Amino acid sequence: MEDLDTQVLRCAQAWHTAGLPVLLVTVTRTWGSSPRPPGSLMAINGRGEVVGSVSGGCIEDDLIRRVRDEGVDAVCAQGRPATLRYGISADQAHRFGLPCGGTVELVLEPVAAHSRLPELLQANLERRSTQRRLDLRSGAVDLQPGRRDGVPELTDAALFTHFGPRHRLILIGAGDLSRFLSQMALGLNFEVIVCDPREEQHAGWALDGVTLSREMPDDLILRLKPDARTAVVALTHDPKLDDLALIDALQSEAFYVGAIGSRRHTGLRRDRLREHFGLAEAELDALHGPAGLFIGSKTPAEIALSIMAEVVAAKNGVARAATVPVAEGKAALPAGGHAPGMDMAVTCKV
Structure with missing residues (x-):
């Protein structure tokens, strides 16, 4: 499209x-x-x-x-x-x-x-x-x-x-969350590329209009050279894959770079990228993690909506201070970590 x-x-x-x-x-x-x-x-x-x-x-x-x-x-x-x-x-x-x-x-x-x-x-x-x-x-x-x-x-x-060129979304990881994100992004006229070198993730993963790459994430990012109309989101929960994409994406012109994961794992990820790969604080500050706006999301579809909303906000120049990221929203929840009436059976934590 x-x-x-x-x-x-x-x-x-x-x-x-x-x-x-x-x-x-x-x-x-x-x-x-x-x-x-x-x-x-x-x-x-x-x-x-x-x-x-x-x-x-x-x-x-x-x-x-x-x-x-x-x-x-x-x-x-x-x-x-x-x-x-x-x-x-x-x-x-x-x-x-x-x-x-x-x-x-x-x-x-x-x-x-x-x-x-x-x-x-x-x-x-x-x-x-x-x-x-x-x-x-x-x-x-x-x-x-x-x-x-x-x-x-x-x-x-x-x-x-x-x-300018069409806006582009690069997703690291082929799973349910990637599928929902891809569908939403296609509806918003993004070009969508899903990268996952794991063969077991490819079976049954097909979506019209989406390019599926089997490259290693760092190879894909280096080849595509994300420009100012590109967003990159890491979705695998596997540092061996997500970190490879983030290292180069955070040093590119991409208008949005994000990764899912709990607040604790987000902190650990920042430490790894700083200590082992030498990323500067300014580059780390550009990382949206946990990715998404806080909407109390529980299902993969809701998490995808949360992430896509933050991507669109960044595309449209909405300042991060004008939105409520996932980390801030969760920190504001009452004791117990969930809003009143929220089902505790969380499908995927972000």
């Missing part, structure tokens, strides 16, 4: 290749409440078919009507990009279904050979982050290496947007 931006770009290029007129629509700025954030993409072809979204649906309906009734050339005169705003007036906000006071600014771009969508798609496939500059006068596009994320910047002359 591809992320939505890639789906929009790929579909827009396919329509263009098939000879259809196509508009690529980008949300550049919003004021007040808005259904979709800056950077959201949508493509519309000359038949009024749409992929992606820039609002709750009403703005899409208006753009589809204009493309069908007037044609792409009329919407973007002389094949040049155009800028539109919706929701400036209270009447427009009501008409287009925007929240009270919301305003959305869009750039509409006719797709052409100089849009360079195939090159942008290839950069995403090769996990290269790209800055795309659209000249508002000519429609010409320039692609340069750029940061992985960023809010679009609109000037009088150009629109600057940022594209």
Whole structure:
């Protein structure tokens, strides 16, 4: 499964290749409440078919009507990009279904050979982050290496947007917890790779859309070189496997590195990584352990939800101080170590 931006770009290029007129629509700025954030993409072809979204649906309906009734050339005169705003007036906000006071600014771009969508798609496939500059006068596009994320910047002359590779989740260990995590991550458009060199773990472990690696964890991490769109979670409870992954992951650009285990075993793991493998305190402080947010999880599915929530929070830039990690949540429990009504038959401790 591809992320939505890639789906929009790929579909827009396919329509263009098939000879259809196509508009690529980008949300550049919003004021007040808005259904979709800056950077959201949508493509519309000359038949009024749409992929992606820039609002709750009403703005899409208006753009589809204009493309069908007037044609792409009329919407973007002389094949040049155009800028539109919706929701400036209270009447427009009501008409287009925007929240009270919301305003959305869009750039509409006719797709052409100089849009360079195939090159942008290839950069995403090769996990290269790209800055795309659209000249508002000519429609010409320039692609340069750029940061992985960023809010679009609109000037009088150009629109600057940022594209990065799909987010990736590397799981060490093929078990029930990995299966639930994989399913959740796939639903959130992550690329998922499960690593487990133990042959006995491979029997019956198959999940569509997930890559299963039999490499040693350190070999996999060194080969993949986790970038700033990669999360790594160690799930085996076996230091011989988990530690191998963590040593290199904590020295990579990965935006999240976590490992399951009790608070005691988490402390022992930090000691091992410091004393035997020479990791610095700053690197150890980046380790999320026990992995996950505290939700009183008991079953593998609930533990997976806890971990995935923390991964998404890290991906979205939520500060760790604004969340409740598992270790802090458990430390706050009353005597006995469980919340009132919590079943003590814990399937897997984290």
